[in-house]
Amino acid sequence: xxxIYDIANDYVERYAALNPFSATSIGVPGYDDKMADFSxxxxxxxADLKRRTIAALQAAAVEGERDRIxxxxxxxxxxxDLDTHDAGxxxxxxxxxxxPFQSIRMIFDxxxxxxxxxxxxxxxxxxxxxxxxxxxxxxxxxxxRLSSTSSRRQAEGCAQQARVWSGEGGNNGAKTFFHELIDAxxxxxxxxxxxxxxxxxxxxxxxxxxxxxxxxxxxxYLHAASSQDGVGExxxxxxSRAFNxxxxxxxxxxxxxxxxxRWVESEMAKxxxxxLPGAGVEAAKxxxxxxxxxxxxxxxxxxxxxQELQDTTIAELNGTHFDIPEPVKRIExxxxxxxxxxxxxxxxxxxxxxxxxxxxxxxxxxxxxPLWGEASIAYHEGVPGHxxxxxxxxxxxxxxxxxxxxxxxxxxxxxxxxxxxERLMAELGYLRNPDYYLGMLRAQALRSVRVIIDIGMxxxxxxxxxxxxxxxxxxxxxxxxxxxxxxSHFPPDFVASEVDRYLGMPAQAIxxxxxxxxxxxxxxxxxxxxxxxxxxxEFHTRAxxxxxxxxxxxxxxxxxx
Numbered sequence: 001x002x003x004i005y006d007i008a009n010d011y012v013e014r015y016a017a018l019n020p021f022s023a024t025s026i027g028v029p030g031y032d033d034k035m036a037d038f039s040x041x042x043x044x045x046x047a048d049l050k051r052r053t054i055a056a057l058q059a060a061a062v063e064g065e066r067d068r069i070x071x072x073x074x075x076x077x078x079x080x081d082l083d084t085h086d087a088g089x090x091x092x093x094x095x096x097x098x099x100p101f102q103s104i105r106m107i108f109d110x111x112x113x114x115x116x117x118x119x120x121x122x123x124x125x126x127x128x129x130x131x132x133x134x135x136x137x138x139x140x141x142x143x144x145r146l147s148s149t150s151s152r153r154q155a156e157g158c159a160q161q162a163r164v165w166s167g168e169g170g171n172n173g174a175k176t177f178f179h180e181l182i183d184a185x186x187x188x189x190x191x192x193x194x195x196x197x198x199x200x201x202x203x204x205x206x207x208x209x210x211x212x213x214x215x216x217x218x219x220x221y222l223h224a225a226s227s228q229d230g231v232g233e234x235x236x237x238x239x240s241r242a243f244n245x246x247x248x249x250x251x252x253x254x255x256x257x258x259x260x261x262r263w264v265e266s267e268m269a270k271x272x273x274x275x276l277p278g279a280g281v282e283a284a285k286x287x288x289x290x291x292x293x294x295x296x297x298x299x300x301x302x303x304x305x306x307q308e309l310q311d312t313t314i315a316e317l318n319g320t321h322f323d324i325p326e327p328v329k330r331i332e333x334x335x336x337x338x339x340x341x342x343x344x345x346x347x348x349x350x351x352x353x354x355x356x357x358x359x360x361x362x363x364x365x366x367x368x369x370p371l372w373g374e375a376s377i378a379y380h381e382g383v384p385g386h387x388x389x390x391x392x393x394x395x396x397x398x399x400x401x402x403x404x405x406x407x408x409x410x411x412x413x414x415x416x417x418x419x420x421x422e423r424l425m426a427e428l429g430y431l432r433n434p435d436y437y438l439g440m441l442r443a444q445a446l447r448s449v450r451v452i453i454d455i456g457m458x459x460x461x462x463x464x465x466x467x468x469x470x471x472x473x474x475x476x477x478x479x480x481x482x483x484x485x486x487x488s489h490f491p492p493d494f495v496a497s498e499v500d501r502y503l504g505m506p507a508q509a510i511x512x513x514x515x516x517x518x519x520x521x522x523x524x525x526x527x528x529x530x531x532x533x534x535x536x537x538e539f540h541t542r543a544x545x546x547x548x549x550x551x552x553x554x555x556x557x558x559x560x561x
Contacts, residue, residue: 027350095504126202162214245550257451409548416515
């Protein structure tokens, strides 16, 4: 192992010790019973580790191309993380998705539940939920002291999540997430009354801690929270670099988002004509939503459909368009616990693949599932989207550094690949059914809308004078919600949380289309360079074997593929 790879391995081990949730996510053993420290002191300890690691990397000799790529990827990531820390973003990291507030609840989704030891870890960590929320509250309180807070919108959204997870929101008589873990323990067949008692006590403590935190948000934090939803250009540029790993021209990207939306709306009109001639897009959507022959009834039946789709896709793509390692052939389609956002998501496998990659579908209380949009989403979150990219990176432990396999990549790289995967499946004929193709186009419309309103709301851009939507007006959250309702073609319950998500995670929403553009450009460039010798499977293999990275580095490295 080279010096660079030794440094990467050491960093992952030390980072896991400081961040038990990351240890669980990665699959580093020994930390599943511990709680993360979200206090200012915890953040400072992480920053110190990054500084020491940067210094070690800068002093280390590069022994080959693998070393060079690994070093550049790691330095880019750590430097951006440090810039984000030094800007104090951890002191106002409160948002409806992707903040410590959700991580403390969601980490239990990743914990194994098979043996008595597993359940002891769950009980121990659940008992520490009050400690985790307390440390997080210290950071938010320091942000309040410095007048550096999240927005009222994000605080209100998190307060509502607290009501669900604590049971104080009524939950229509349902148990809290933490108390449902006791039922899961009973079903696991582990015989221990004492352990069951520990789980019950932990569930009570965790639910109570979320209730207390919700009161802190409504009684204290809301009064100090910012009235501004947008973050402005300086914070947006830093966030964009963190999520994309490249410096962007936001005015150009904003204009390009409008171009992409016009293209996809034209394609949707053509596709709707194939589904319901002469009726238009809205009528075609209504048919797809209401036709009983185009839907699945029941959550269990829908989960089976999702699992079968993933398994079939793996079997058909392997050896033709991808070389799929054996451990990556396993994926689980899951139903997400209630209370979070309604967007489907993916969790990567552990380092040893004992925990497989999983897709998570939030039903939002639905029991009927029209299928026209589900295939494309499944390809994005599962196969050949996130599961292939994340899974193959995990598998390449003999070639990539441990940092690359366990922690590497930006949202632009990762989400860009997943959006590329949706379009790829259309190119390969998997969306020849116009119902499913319209579903893919709807996803493209949403991602194009995200580019427009994310940049527009955060940077205060004006709507173009020639637009057919409030021309010349400045973007606002209200206009953003109206626009996404009109132009994304997603249902109202889904888009209701989208604007809150964008405003809480500046620049993450643009990473899908920005990253997809890089993947498509890289493929087009390879086709042009190789001509008749271009091979799609070889392109995918060589590209993914480079390992995850930021988009600027990806552009440089892919020019060699």
